[in-house]
Amino acid sequence: MTQRIWYKPSKTILTAIALVFIIASGARAELLIRITEGADSAIPVAVVPFAESGQMPAGDTVSSVVQADLAMSGEFRTLPPEKMLSLPSRREEVYFRDWRLLGQRYVLVGSLTRSGDRVQARYELFDVNREERILGETAAAPASNLRSLAHHISDKVYEAITGVPGVFSTQLAFVTLDAANGKPRYRLQVSDVDGKRARIRLESEEPILSPAWSPDGKKLAYVSFETGKPVIFVHELAAGKRTKVADFPGLNSAPAWSDDGRSLLMTLSKDGNAEIYRMNLETRQLTKLTNHWAIDTEANWDASGEGIFFTSDRSGGPQIYYMETPGAEPRRITFGSRYNARPRPGPNGEFVYYVHQRDRAFHIARTDLETGEETILTRSESDESPSVAPNGRMLIYATQQSGTSVLTVISTDGGAAYSLPGSVGEVRDPAWGPLVR
Amino acid sequence: MKISAHSKAFALLLSVGLVAGCSSTGGAPEDAPYGSDVGAVDQDGGSTVYSGDDQDGISSSAMTEEERMAAREQAEMEALREVRVFYFDFDTAEIKPEARDVLVAHARYLANNPGQNVRVEGHADERGTKEYNLALGERRANAVQRFLIVNGASRGQIETVSYGEEKPAVMGSSESAWAQNRRVELVFE
Numbered sequence: 001m002t003q004r005i006w007y008k009p010s011k012t013i014l015t016a017i018a019l020v021f022i023i024a025s026g027a028r029a030e031l032l033i034r035i036t037e038g039a040d041s042a043i044p045v046a047v048v049p050f051a052e053s054g055q056m057p058a059g060d061t062v063s064s065v066v067q068a069d070l071a072m073s074g075e076f077r078t079l080p081p082e083k084m085l086s087l088p089s090r091r092e093e094v095y096f097r098d099w100r101l102l103g104q105r106y107v108l109v110g111s112l113t114r115s116g117d118r119v120q121a122r123y124e125l126f127d128v129n130r131e132e133r134i135l136g137e138t139a140a141a142p143a144s145n146l147r148s149l150a151h152h153i154s155d156k157v158y159e160a161i162t163g164v165p166g167v168f169s170t171q172l173a174f175v176t177l178d179a180a181n182g183k184p185r186y187r188l189q190v191s192d193v194d195g196k197r198a199r200i201r202l203e204s205e206e207p208i209l210s211p212a213w214s215p216d217g218k219k220l221a222y223v224s225f226e227t228g229k230p231v232i233f234v235h236e237l238a239a240g241k242r243t244k245v246a247d248f249p250g251l252n253s254a255p256a257w258s259d260d261g262r263s264l265l266m267t268l269s270k271d272g273n274a275e276i277y278r279m280n281l282e283t284r285q286l287t288k289l290t291n292h293w294a295i296d297t298e299a300n301w302d303a304s305g306e307g308i309f310f311t312s313d314r315s316g317g318p319q320i321y322y323m324e325t326p327g328a329e330p331r332r333i334t335f336g337s338r339y340n341a342r343p344r345p346g347p348n349g350e351f352v353y354y355v356h357q358r359d360r361a362f363h364i365a366r367t368d369l370e371t372g373e374e375t376i377l378t379r380s381e382s383d384e385s386p387s388v389a390p391n392g393r394m395l396i397y398a399t400q401q402s403g404t405s406v407l408t409v410i411s412t413d414g415g416a417a418y419s420l421p422g423s424v425g426e427v428r429d430p431a432w433g434p435l436v437r
Numbered sequence: 438m439k440i441s442a443h444s445k446a447f448a449l450l451l452s453v454g455l456v457a458g459c460s461s462t463g464g465a466p467e468d469a470p471y472g473s474d475v476g477a478v479d480q481d482g483g484s485t486v487y488s489g490d491d492q493d494g495i496s497s498s499a500m501t502e503e504e505r506m507a508a509r510e511q512a513e514m515e516a517l518r519e520v521r522v523f524y525f526d527f528d529t530a531e532i533k534p535e536a537r538d539v540l541v542a543h544a545r546y547l548a549n550n551p552g553q554n555v556r557v558e559g560h561a562d563e564r565g566t567k568e569y570n571l572a573l574g575e576r577r578a579n580a581v582q583r584f585l586i587v588n589g590a591s592r593g594q595i596e597t598v599s600y601g602e603e604k605p606a607v608m609g610s611s612e613s614a615w616a617q618n619r620r621v622e623l624v625f626e
Binding site for chain 2: 209210225228250253254267269273274297298313317339341342355357362382384385403429
């Protein structure tokens, strides 16, 4: 396997566009969002502010959310509305020559109509050079839920241009840490993909770790230290109910769901050292998958749902290993440095992403599963907890910025970065939720 | 202690006088030869045995050489057992040579006090991944547990838990902070 390692440079640094959102207090907490840099190859797209008919709720407009979504992906460069020469809302009003002058490849126009407590959106996406409409739709939503309507539009626009499903309607889970009354306060939270509308699901004085989404997006498994040691819970989000599923002596950690949602991979040390097990959630029966004196942990199913990636230090330091089937003889995947851990396979079977140490810094890297080629994706240096978006095109991870822990989204070609620093305290352990049709 | 005939006579005279002088009060003799907190503790026939406790705690009854050595070792062990935190290098669970004497002292103490329990808490510095660090903290705690057992403690006295990187002793992202966080702590219950 040839080993070539190179950093993906960001060739141009765009002027940072600071989007600052009001921080709400109480059970809903919101994250500040800041775009840090964009990629040179980003596609220029103009999201024209939608025409409005009727009273729209206060807060971000639908088109501003669409604009922010597309920019976050790192694959688009959006045009600030103040630079637009006109504000069309339908085809008749679009002068393609103007948009060509502004260097745009696509232009999105639309209108919103309020009717009772619902809002209807009609929107169209045009290819500027071909002067053709490539997407047009009418969609409706309650006036109280325009954010979801906007994310739906972003998904459609993204897919129309790239051919890949958008992930703007997915959710994030993450853990925040701050202090209350002199004691640490951990909170497991779920938010929109852009960090907005965060809701607290669990609050504890003891650490909460490793949230993992069930494939149907309805449950989170996680590790909680509330009883003084690590224990795995499965938490039903809608009902707010949870079940303790693993409380064996020693470690109960690193939960990961199977594709059918019926079993969890987990790391247990009840038999003497950290090994990987599979637990059938219905019967609670355990199957032991590794058997080695080394630390074996951080197991995750591959894209096909048949093989398992995991971290093991059986060769001296942590490296990524792969079992073709559960319990099969593991094969080592990473060789490029002395510390590679926490594998997260992309959804297409092409890559596995992980934490990689190089020259005393910890980056997010990926290995091409066919060629073995390793690429470092980040320039930040204390990275951990990568989680891949379900369309494989973005990745979120935790890193240190100015002494505090923040979440950063990058496009998986490494070209762009988008930070979600916490409004209060530290944010860590992000988990990207599934696409839910 | 040998008392010469001459001293015995002297003591006899003294004691007669003392008895005459303080029989009603029973307090300390006015001019006791060893200081004001020395008092008569016994009277056997005509002689008085003086005993007492000085401020430095060395009783005037003789300590044997063995007893002195045992007391010194006891004090050393107690001093060693003041140390309850043990440090590790990055990504290892190897107990350092300088920790061994201390851990032996703890092990002996546990062996001699079967009712005493201890919780061994393992930690890692913040670098790398949380889950691997959980397992690494456990490996460090287990290494200390094994050492204690080999040196006399019994398994039932020891509980281990790992906090991974979640409970640093020192905040910060410097080599110094990291070094202080790669640790095992003994918590006596």
